[in-house]
Amino acid sequence: MKDIKLIVTDMDGTFLNSNYELSPEFPEIYEELKKRNILFVPASGRQMSGITKYFTGFENEMCFIAENGGYVLCKNKEIFADQMENQYIKEIIETIREIPGARAVVSGKKQAYYETNDEEFVEFFTQYYTNNKKEKDLTKPLNDSIFKIAVYHPEGSEKNLYPYLKKFQKYELETVVSGQYWLDIMNKNINKGKALSELQMSLNITPDQTMVFGDYMNDIEMLKSTPYSFAMENAHPSVKEIAKFQTSSNDSFGVMEAIRGYLENGN
Numbered sequence: 001m002k003d004i005k006l007i008v009t010d011m012d013g014t015f016l017n018s019n020y021e022l023s024p025e026f027p028e029i030y031e032e033l034k035k036r037n038i039l040f041v042p043a044s045g046r047q048m049s050g051i052t053k054y055f056t057g058f059e060n061e062m063c064f065i066a067e068n069g070g071y072v073l074c075k076n077k078e079i080f081a082d083q084m085e086n087q088y089i090k091e092i093i094e095t096i097r098e099i100p101g102a103r104a105v106v107s108g109k110k111q112a113y114y115e116t117n118d119e120e121f122v123e124f125f126t127q128y129y130t131n132n133k134k135e136k137d138l139t140k141p142l143n144d145s146i147f148k149i150a151v152y153h154p155e156g157s158e159k160n161l162y163p164y165l166k167k168f169q170k171y172e173l174e175t176v177v178s179g180q181y182w183l184d185i186m187n188k189n190i191n192k193g194k195a196l197s198e199l200q201m202s203l204n205i206t207p208d209q210t211m212v213f214g215d216y217m218n219d220i221e222m223l224k225s226t227p228y229s230f231a232m233e234n235a236h237p238s239v240k241e242i243a244k245f246q247t248s249s250n251d252s253f254g255v256m257e258a259i260r261g262y263l264e265n266g267n
Contacts, residue, residue: 004038005209007259008065008196008222011044011051012128012179013215014232015255020127022054023253025260030058032263039063041199043192045150045178045218047112047129048073063203067107068176068184068218069195070147080198081109082190084146088171090139092149092185099164103152105129108144125152148186150178157183178218193221211262213247213255214239230258 009015016022023029033040042051043065051066052059063074072079089106096104103121106113112129114122115138126132129150135142153160161183166175172188192214200210210226212219215235223229223242231243232254240246247254 003209004211004228004262005205006039006041006200006203007033007211007213008041008043009213009255010192010215010219011042011046011054013234013250014213014219015042015250016054017251017253023256025253025256029256029259029263033259034061036263039203039205041065043069043196043219043222045128045148045182045184047107047131049130050128053130063199065192065195065199067147068178068186069190069192069221070107070186071109072195072199074199074202079202080195081145082147082187084148084173084187086141086146088168088173089146089149092165092168093138095164095168096149096151099153099161101153101155102161104138105132105150105152106138106142106146107148107150108142108146110144112150113138113142113144121152125150148184148190151183151185152181153183154181157181176218177216179216184218191221192219193223193225196222196225211259213258214243215250230255 041063044051045068048066051064065072070082096102103116111131111133113133113135115135151161158177169175174188175185178184207226211228212222212226213230214223215232220242229243230245230247231240233249247258
């Protein structure tokens with residue numbers, strides 16, 4: 001594991017601990033990565049502003065993969081931006097409304113949109129989608145470029161959302177369980193792996209020069225894209241099967257542990 005030029009990590013359940021905190025080691029390790037010309041890239045299902053808020057002071061020199069691969073920025077330059085067709089959004093929202101307990105967030109380039117009156121949910125989801133707006137009816141066209149529809153269920157997404165929403169895969173859409181409580185619907189072939197490939201091409205960095213960390217199913221494509229893939233100790237079993245290596249849990253800041261080990265021993 002030599003000549004790493006790009007380190008890519010999922011955020012929730014991977015880089016951040018359960019209290020949504022960065023490791024106190026991060027500023028020191030980030031400075032060491034800069035000295036060695038290694039780019040650090042957060043890759044998340046979050047809205048772009050929901051990621052960059054963690055890296056104030058560094059954001060203009062970093063690259064970011066947001067919206068599960070639907071939006072990529074590098075040093076303030078747009079590398080890739082996807083857009084869903086409005087024709088699908090109406091049917092998806094109508095289906096979500098029929099699922100007891102489900103809540104929808106339509107995530108766009110300008111901001112995220114919601115229609116629920118559930119104040120507890122709104123308070124919860126705004127940590128991921130910091131720039132947001134309430135709409136009366138999400139089935140109506142929005143004046144925005146829509147990247148994805150994020151769906152939340154308080155009792156778990158794999159059992160309570162996926163069986164109802166997987167039918168949209170018959171269209172040119174992806175339906176992916178992105179966390180314990182979240183599911184994302186986006187255009188087909190849009191994922192963190194594709195976004196990472198776009199970023200690598202723009203930077204002239206190869207898969208063999210890339211290290212990747214993840215914990216859930218929406219990380220699988222990017223974990224498959226490099227021989228240096230790490231699953232967290234707390235990762236979903238399917239992610240552990242895919243990853244070549246494993247590090248300790250997000251609450252033990254396993255990403256920082258693995259990076260520190262590489263800096264001390266591998267490079």
